[in-house]
Amino acid sequence: MPTPATHEFKTELKQLLDIIVHSLYTKREIFLRELISNAADAIDKLRFSALTQPDLAAGDTDYRIHLTADAAAGTLMISDNGIGMTRDEVIENLGTIARSGTRQFIETLKAANATNRPELIGQFGVGFYASFMAADRVTVITRSATPGAAAVKWESDGQGSFAVEDAQRAGRGTDVILHLREDARDFVQEYRLRQVIRQYSDFIEHPVQMEVEVERDGKKLKETQTLNSRKAIWLKGKSEVKPEEYDEFYQQVSRDSEKPAKVIHMAAEGAMEFKALMFVPAKRPFDFFWREPKAGLQLYVRRVLISHECEELLPQYLRFIKGVVDSSDLPLNVSREMLQHNPILTRIRKNLVNRIVKSLEEMKTEESEKYTQFFGEFGVILKEGISGDFENRTRIADLLLIESTRTEPGKFTSLPDYVKAMPADQKEILYLVGETREQLDGSPYVEAFRAKNQEVLLFTDPIDEFLIDSLGEYQGKHLKAIDRGQVDSDSSDEKIKTRTTELKSLLELIKAKLSGLKEVRYTSRLKDSAACLVADEHGMSAHMERLMKRVGKSEEGQSAPRILELNPDHALVQAMEKLYQKNPTDDRVQEIAAVLHDQAVIAEGSRVSDPAAFARRVNALLVNGIGA
Ligand code: ADP
Ligand code: MG
Helix, strand or coil, X not given: CCCCEEEECCHHHHHHHHHHHCXXXXXCCHHHHHHHHHHHHHHHHHHHHHHHCHHHCCCCCCCCEEEEEECCCCEEEEEECCCCCCHHHHHHHCCCCCCCCHHHHHHHHHHCCCCCHHHHHHHHCCHHHHHHHCEEEEEEEEECXXXXXXXXXXXXXXXXXXXXXXXXXXXXXXXXEEEECHHHHHHHCHHHHHHHHHHHCCCCCCCEEEEEEEEECCEEEEEEEECCCCCCHHHCCHHHCCHHHHHHHHHHHHCCCCCCCEEEEEEECCCCCEEEEEEECCCCCCCCCCCCXXXXXXXXXXXXXXXXXXXXXXXXXXXXXXEEEEECCCCCCCCHHHHXXXXXXXXXXXXXXXXXXXXXXXXXXXXXXXXXXXHHHHHHHHCHHHHHCCCCHHHHHHHCCEEXXXXXXXXXXXXXHHHHHCCCCCCCEEEEECCCHHHHHCCHHHHHHHHCCCCCEEECCCCHHHHHHHHCEECCEEEEECCECCCHHHHCCHHHHHHHHHCHHHHHHHHHHCCCEEEEEECCCCCCCCEEEEECCCCCCHHHHHHHHHCXXXXXXXXXXXXXXXXXXXXXXHHHHHHHHHCCXXXXXXXXHHHHHHHHXXXXXXXXXXXXXXXXXXXXXHHHHHCC
């Protein structure tokens, strides 16, 4: 027999294993969940392939997962008769970690304190490698279902390398043998295994079996028992399922350790037959944003798992929903390719979306606090539906929670409520986009609207600008950015008109001296502030411009020309006018204009181009004013 070949683990995996091996675990039992889920996956893969290539199953269709504990040896073996692995597959699958977000996960783990690590590892599901939480040596003996494939043995102590050599195994499938650590020997005990299976793997469809000792008529004998209940609770009627069963099922499909925020259990009958059990999670998984945006629903056809993450069942913006769908209309031997653009799935999807949106609507009206919490976790994902789901966009718009000049920070209004409260003469829905609520509250743009007691919606999510762009209007009312275009009343305001005529040459001078301005004009929109910058009606807002710069779509310093608006009632503006009227070439006129401009830049949340010059000018003015 050839000597075993030693292979190094890939770098990321090495780092991960190092953390796993050197951490103390309170929740180490999740290793069993991971190994059983791998065994179940392997069986599902085989069963699925055997639908089209029956010889792969080779007559053994008694699918099961078997546990063998040996107290004397301190080992626990998890065996399955699933698809198995070839030598190349073993090296590829058990030597690398291919999941997206692994690097970020490792960083998060390093940063987390030791007590939080098990929770994180549990949620991320490091899969097979969780074995090293309980074992100091792991042996895998596997044989692929591919006809003629030889068995192979993989072994490692989790310290950086693994060995692979030829082996013997009677049929297809995989045995994972854990050489348990001294302090993890409880996993050879029947009660402990029962407890863990019940908690984490109860709804697994395949039986998880174990040989146990029982007493019959005073005699002790061995008997194979199934440890999991295998309940397909989604097939039951609502009244037959207990709330805790829903919670447990949710925790098993989602890896979440909390309860779901909402359960959606539905059965469609008639023209279309399917059952769905879906959940709105209460909390965003910690790796939600660095994981690939994957669908959260599993597809079954008459209890047979067809796809773990079926992209076709839900649109992207509902990817936070977890659960299962079981269809009776699809053929069992449906291929993964057939799932794409499948008319049956399209109809199911339409139904599911409708139902989920309805549930969110109910939650919003009936459980407002819970809904607010939900929106804080997933609102930013739901918002994608505004541009992504034309059919439901109005309903999704109704579901948005938005801060406004009338809500306290952290409290919300909504579009329907905003429109209801609109005064009869207000034609447009007013809004402002920026980085933080604080910045928006202090912004000069909202001053006049506040004075007129008109409500302005305040948006602070990076996605909001795109959302508003694609929404455009709501209930026939145009969405109007208050930092864009002219204030309606300015064109008819007498004071503004005369001032503009009298001081036309000053406005022109400022425009000529300050670069990058499209126009300089007076406005009635300001109350306390001296000046502000506005974009053209169709121009890009300052916020959008900053976003574009951040994603590298626009060069630093290459801004669209802005309009500088001056408050005719402000003392500094009036002082500048006086100086100008006395002597149009007085240097201080330009200095004040430059300060007004930079103040406006700061107020819109951008950076002044020359902060040192700004400070110098302000100081000069202050010294002048104090007269010291
Ligand atoms: P994941 O299950 O998320 O892919 P794991 O670390 O749990 O990640 O497993 C890595 C891979 O190893 C699996 O994708 C599968 O290809 C293979 N594997 C693990 N356990 C088994 C098994 N019991 N039978 C067949 N293949 C397995
Ligand atoms: Mg796995």
